[in-house]
Amino acid sequence: MTVFVCAGCDAVLSSQLAQVALPVHAHQKWGHRLLPVLMEPGTYAVDSEPSGPPWRPWGEISEDDAAARGVFAPASLSFGPPGAIVIAPGDARGTVLIPDRCGGYCCGLDGRDGLNLACAQCGQPVATRIDDCSLWQAVWFVPNAVRALRDNQPTGGITGWEWQKWQAVSPVAPDGSWNPQWAAAVGAGLAHLLAASEGIPVALPNGPITDTFDHALNALLPTAAPAKTVALAGPGLPARESTRRILLVPQHPQTGERWLASTTAKTVPMPAAAWKQLAFPGEALLLPVTGGLPDGVQRDDPLPQHPWEPLRPDWGVFLHTLARIPAVREPWLRRIYDQVKEHPYARPF
Structure with a gap:
């Protein structure tokens, strides 16, 4: 299991978490409604690609440089740090909103103003809370703002192809x-x-x-x-x-x-x-079923x-x-x- 702490003061910033694969819909924008929480409680995922500013348009990047990053068709690319860590908002600990960075499209925060969560102990910006419409609700830690503390406790997750x-x-x-x-x-x-x-x-x-x-x-x-x-x-x-x-x-x-x-x-x-x-x-049925329903009983499935x-x-x-x-x-x-x-x-x- 893993706990994330502030890189500046070692304050605890998350509950105990188990790592899972980054969901394919992690950066999805969908419709104009509030979406659910991205991550299951007690889990985190790491985005191996760079994220956040600065961004550079395709015309400023050579195809060889883009291919070295695993991108083979025109796209705007981030030149921020790789390894952003995403958790469920309910698993965040010891953080406070930064009041002047709480911009959003219409229903909540979308991170347009940069990091909007700070460590409550030392005030260092550490993460971005996302909860606006069209976006999956999540907290994204900046990789260089936090440290991972791991123990030997079993995660209790699926280890094989079960x-x-x-x-x-x-x-x-x-x-x-x-x-x-x-x-x-x-x-x-x-x-x-x-x-x-x-x-x-x-x-x-x-x-x-x-x-x-x-x-x-x-x-x-x-x-x-x-x-x-x-x-x-x-x-x-x-x-x-x-x-x-x-x-x-x-x-x-x-x-x-x-x-x-x-x-x-x-x-x-x-x-x-x-x-x-x-x-x-x-x-799948939760319990084995034999026979039929008694006379006079109607199904309400x-x-x-x-x-x-x-x-x-x-x-x-x-x-x-x-x-x-x-x-x-x-x-x-x-x-x-x-x-x-x-x-x-x-x-x-």
Whole structure:
């Protein structure tokens, strides 16, 4: 377990936390409503990329320098420090708001004025609280403002590929709109799936995969006979080996490691929660049930949720992911990247 303390005075700034993979929707902007808390209580994640000012436009960066940072298509890049640490606001300790840095778009704080949380003991700015509409609620520690104190206590989390313990993400929100977490996972998965297709149409299996990706692939790939098939692979599923398959595989929820399902087939990583929803869409019963209901007893199960509009993958997450896949330098895929960047709300987004 890990506790973060102020680098200036050693004051405790967080509760005990266990590290998990950075959520794919960590920097997502979605709609104009308040979003939930980004991180589960008792967890933290680290963003390996630089974040915060100064920012430099693509025209001021050489392609070689950008590629060395893992970015292969035009994007504005941060030249701030890498390694920002994100936690749930409820896990922050010993911090106070900086009154003159509390700007936001309309409903809360969005970090536009820079670090807005200071150490309550020494006054050093240490983090940014985010809770404005369209943004996931979080506290982001600046890496050089805090230190991590680790102990040998077990985290109690998932250490292996124990997919039964993973929490599947519901595609549809309670109000009938698409879950932004699902839209982000699909946007990232679509970027990897396009790259794996090599610009050639692919055959999708009937079921959740087709419902999720078919509309987008039809809009972005040419019409022709499919050359490869897409299938799910991962823990709890039969092994699949074929050079003509593209496999949708899970990323470990704690480490972010991709399931190494095959050494020959191309793999498309999906967040564990989204992968489980695709692989095992039915809800598991908590207790075994035998027989039927007694006479005169009516079921009161809620009806399945159905969205009130077609699925739109998150275009921002799609572009962010695609820009970090080397295949985007291929002319056909670069055209898709540029097209979506210029018209982000066109079909299928």
